[in-house]
Amino acid sequence: MTLLHVESLTKTFAGLTAVRDVDVDVTDGEFLGIVGPNGAGKTTLFSLLAGQLEPTRGRVVFDGQDITGWGPAKVASVGLVRTFQLMRPFESMSVLDNVAIAAHGRHRSRKAARRAALEVIDRVQLDRYVHSPSGSLPTAGLKRLELARALALEPRLLLLDEVLAGLVPAERAPMIELLREIHADGMTVMFVEHIMAAVMALSERLLVMAEGAELALGDPHEVITDPRVVEAYLGEDYA
Numbered sequence: 050m051t052l053l054h055v056e057s058l059t060k061t062f063a064g065l066t067a068v069r070d071v072d073v074d075v076t077d078g079e080f081l082g083i084v085g086p087n088g089a090g091k092t093t094l095f096s097l098l099a100g101q102l103e104p105t106r107g108r109v110v111f112d113g114q115d116i117t118g119w120g121p122a123k124v125a126s127v128g129l130v131r132t133f134q135l136m137r138p139f140e141s142m143s144v145l146d147n148v149a150i151a152a153h154g155r156h157r158s159r160k161a162a163r164r165a166a167l168e169v170i171d172r173v174q175l176d177r178y179v180h181s182p183s184g185s186l187p188t189a190g191l192k193r194l195e196l197a198r199a200l201a202l203e204p205r206l207l208l209l210d211e212v213l214a215g216l217v218p219a220e221r222a223p224m225i226e227l228l229r230e231i232h233a234d235g236m237t238v239m240f241v242e243h244i245m246a247a248v249m250a251l252s253e254r255l256l257v258m259a260e261g262a263e264l265a266l267g268d269p270h271e272v273i274t275d276p277r278v279v280e281a282y283l284g285e286d287y288a
């Protein structure tokens with residue numbers, strides 16, 4: 050079943066087309082990787098899907114419902130949730146309170162929101178930091194907190210924007226494992242990432258963007274050997 054249908058999606062900022070005629074369908078349960086050079090439009094695509102930006106043109110249909118132009122809270126309420134490259138937790142607040150605020154999007158009562166938050170914190174293995182101020186977390190912890198805040202909104206489609214960036218190699222493997230588990234539990238994921246080892250380990254299909262547009266889309270192993278992809282993004286060394 051198609052969970053997300055994106056049609057001719059385009060965003061122009063004062064003459065610069067950041068996202069150009071993107072067409073993509075995401076199937077329920079799929080893990081779709083998205084790569085491309087800096088400035089290719091990956092983050093802008095996420096902002097268009099999650100409602101932070103309004104498209105100049107095109108359509109976003111989620112679970113059969115046209116959500117084009119909806120704001121972020123309304124988009125999240127139907128189950129489409131993103132993480133941010135720049136994490137902005139409330140630093141003086143505890144990990145628990147940060148996640149509980151997000152969980153309030155799904156649970157009316159404070160008690161239920163805290164209970165749901167504790168489950169998510171456990172899920173991302175931040176339990177030993179549950180009462181620590183968020184500002185005291187190391188980068189790897191902040192990345193997990195960002196993931197927890199998104200999961201607390203109980204997404205059906207999770208948009209992950211560079212959740213591995215800033216992690217040292219030893220911290221990446223456990224994060225990749227966590228993402229693999231979240232996906233195995235049934236989550237549909239769109240995954241923007243520069244770290245190709247992670248992209249290749251997790252993605253069932255791969256979308257390559259360049260200059261706002263789709264350069265290639267398909268089986269990850271076929272896509273990364275496509276000469277156009279090698280030239281625009283990966284370079285001969287990787288191929």
Ligand SMILES: Nc1ncnc2c1ncn2[C@@H]1O[C@H](COP(=O)(O)OP(=O)(O)OP(=O)(O)O)[C@@H](O)[C@H]1O
Nearest residue numbers: 062065066067085086087088089090091092093094
């Ligand atoms: N709010 C904005 N106003 C004007 N231009 C913008 C805005 N947001 C993004 N852009 C431009 O749109 C283009 C795409 O940017 P975007 O951040 O989506 O790329 P990206 O693929 O996510 O890059 P990176 O890998 O560096 O995160 C860039 O040229 C960027 O400068």
